[in-house]
Amino acid sequence: MTALAETAVAPARRGSWTLWAGIVLVGIHVLVALLTLVWTPYDPTALVGHRLEGPSLLHWAGTDRLGRDFFTAIMIGSRIALIVGIGAVAIGAAIGVTLGVLAAFATRLLDDALAAAFDILIAFPTLLIAMLVVAATEASLGSSILALGIALSAVIARLTRIVAKRVLTLDFITAARTAGASWPSIVIEHILPNIWPTLAVNFALQFGIAVIAEASLSYLGLGAPPPNSSWGYLLQAAQGTVYTAPIAAFAPGIALVSLVIGVNLLADGLRDIADPTRRGVV
Amino acid sequence: MSLLSIEHLTIRTGAQPLVSDLSLTIAPGQRLGLIGESGSGKSLTALAAIGLLPPGLSAGGSVQLAGHEVVGTRDANLTRLRGAVAATVFQEPLTALDPLMRVRSQIAEPLRRRARRDGRRIDVEREVVDLLGLVAIAEPERVARSYPHEISGGQRQRVAIAMALACRPQLLIADEPTTALDVTTQASILELLDRLVRERNMALLFISHDLPIVSGIVDDVIVLRRGEAVERGAVARVLTRPEHGYTQALVAAAHRFDAGLERAP
Numbered sequence: 001m002t003a004l005a006e007t008a009v010a011p012a013r014r015g016s017w018t019l020w021a022g023i024v025l026v027g028i029h030v031l032v033a034l035l036t037l038v039w040t041p042y043d044p045t046a047l048v049g050h051r052l053e054g055p056s057l058l059h060w061a062g063t064d065r066l067g068r069d070f071f072t073a074i075m076i077g078s079r080i081a082l083i084v085g086i087g088a089v090a091i092g093a094a095i096g097v098t099l100g101v102l103a104a105f106a107t108r109l110l111d112d113a114l115a116a117a118f119d120i121l122i123a124f125p126t127l128l129i130a131m132l133v134v135a136a137t138e139a140s141l142g143s144s145i146l147a148l149g150i151a152l153s154a155v156i157a158r159l160t161r162i163v164a165k166r167v168l169t170l171d172f173i174t175a176a177r178t179a180g181a182s183w184p185s186i187v188i189e190h191i192l193p194n195i196w197p198t199l200a201v202n203f204a205l206q207f208g209i210a211v212i213a214e215a216s217l218s219y220l221g222l223g224a225p226p227p228n229s230s231w232g233y234l235l236q237a238a239q240g241t242v243y244t245a246p247i248a249a250f251a252p253g254i255a256l257v258s259l260v261i262g263v264n265l266l267a268d269g270l271r272d273i274a275d276p277t278r279r280g281v282v
Numbered sequence: 283m284s285l286l287s288i289e290h291l292t293i294r295t296g297a298q299p300l301v302s303d304l305s306l307t308i309a310p311g312q313r314l315g316l317i318g319e320s321g322s323g324k325s326l327t328a329l330a331a332i333g334l335l336p337p338g339l340s341a342g343g344s345v346q347l348a349g350h351e352v353v354g355t356r357d358a359n360l361t362r363l364r365g366a367v368a369a370t371v372f373q374e375p376l377t378a379l380d381p382l383m384r385v386r387s388q389i390a391e392p393l394r395r396r397a398r399r400d401g402r403r404i405d406v407e408r409e410v411v412d413l414l415g416l417v418a419i420a421e422p423e424r425v426a427r428s429y430p431h432e433i434s435g436g437q438r439q440r441v442a443i444a445m446a447l448a449c450r451p452q453l454l455i456a457d458e459p460t461t462a463l464d465v466t467t468q469a470s471i472l473e474l475l476d477r478l479v480r481e482r483n484m485a486l487l488f489i490s491h492d493l494p495i496v497s498g499i500v501d502d503v504i505v506l507r508r509g510e511a512v513e514r515g516a517v518a519r520v521l522t523r524p525e526h527g528y529t530q531a532l533v534a535a536a537h538r539f540d541a542g543l544e545r546a547p
Binding site: 170176177178180181182183185189 | 329334365366369374377378380381382383442448455
């Protein structure tokens with residue numbers, strides 16, 4: 001009966017449902033990531049079993065081709081993925097929002113030049129830009145994050161420019177200006193809060209793209225070396241043994257997908273909170 | 283010295299003139315009405331007066347705000363004048379208020395700015411509630427906590443007026459402040475503006491397409507048509523003895539409208 005009653009009220013609280021699902025999915029990854037800082041089932045580099053063991057009570061996801069515990073590697077992957085996603089989006093947002101707002105305020109000529117630059121950058125695949133940056137430095141977690149952040153910044157800048165321009169034409173900006181507000185205070189008080197709901201959802205998308213792109217970099221051998229290896233590295237390692245140990249190919253994929261979906265659900269929920277006019281609306 | 287002095291103002295988009303050779307002055311405490319149909323350039327004149335023409339439009343001639351030239355002045359130098367000399371109330375209060383900001387914060391913003399400028403410390407909470415009381419909002423504490431979409435259209439316009447008052451301007455520019463409101467609300471907002479302008483000894487530039495509304499609140503009017511002033515004078519004279527054909531037509535239309543209302547069952 002209780003379950004039925006809950007199902008009945010669920011449609012009216014759809015916004016909070018996505019938020020909670022997002023919190024749970026992302027929360028699991030965050031908890032696991034924090035846990036790996038102090039404890040993992042096994043030492044990630046120690047050879048603790050036979051090669052390519054199947055799942056068992058001792059090794060929940062089996063062992064890899066050297067006999068290391070695979071579940072430990074997946075757990076550490078959560079930490080790496082979160083660091084990559086947050087770091088890349090933070091760098092991308094810092095560069096992108098600044099340039100985007102600048103373009104929205106700039107003179108016609110500067111605005112056109114910036115917009116063209118964003119478009120050219122976007123025309124290059126994210127992965128290609130990231131590979132260029134990593135190739136120019138060395139394969140490490142830091143260079144991957146920097147590379148992805150730079151690659152994401154163009155997309156964020158273009159979106160910021162468009163939404164900021166739209167907000168700039170609204171009456172309340174003119175109203176604030178007639179009341180003597182300066183441009184910096186208008187950006188902080190009005191522009192950023194009004195573009196935030198749109199940006200937050202996009203940041204979540206970019207987070208997912210960054211995590212997947214980093215997995216691709218690692219898969220190609222351009223990611224951080226072990227023990228900082230990501231799910232992409234695990235996938236690449238599992239490639240040769242996919243018929244003998246299929247779980248090694250599935251588990252990192254499931255972890256990756258659950259994190260990306262979780263972040264997107266969370267962003268949807270957060271947008272509804274950030275926008276008071278949507279609050280309480282189905 | 284006049285608060286606002288516009289001389290030979292021309293506003294054009296490309297080569298197309300939208301306002302041509304318009305001159306007007308407003309002295310402290312004076313009330314001037316600017317009347318015209320849509321597209322007559324009355325709102326553009328108000329924006330040009332504070333140097334906020336939309337991009338793509340250019341102004342020629344001279345606009346002086348409290349003795350400072352506005353036309354051709356860098357925007358940063360105008361920021362100090364806006365609000366302090368002239369504040370504006372717009373037609374549509376829903377869009378003139380930031381939808382993501384509580385009423386309290388919207389009014390607090392100009393209050394804080396003015397306090398910083400004067401180097402005073404203020405009790406923002408109390409001044410916001412005082413201002414809301416001044417514009418005759420019942421339950422000022424509740425409205426202060428609300429978002430714009432949570433209050434009525436009349437309350438929103440009162441909030442917009444409170445925002446303008448928070449700047450403590452010498453000149454209030456009201457750009458069709460009652461057009462988006464229903465008739466009973468219109469009357470109470472007009473009464474409010476009339477009282478506030480009198481009590482605070484402000485000058486008023488009242489912009490409207492509606493002759494009867496303007497006549498109740500201003501002393502002098504200028505009639506604009508296609509960007510040109512076709513008639514100006516004391517409001518009583520313009521209403522009873524209009525000289526220009528366009529004004530005569532406007533007055534006749536208003537009379538016909540009134541007569542129609544009286545004949546209606």
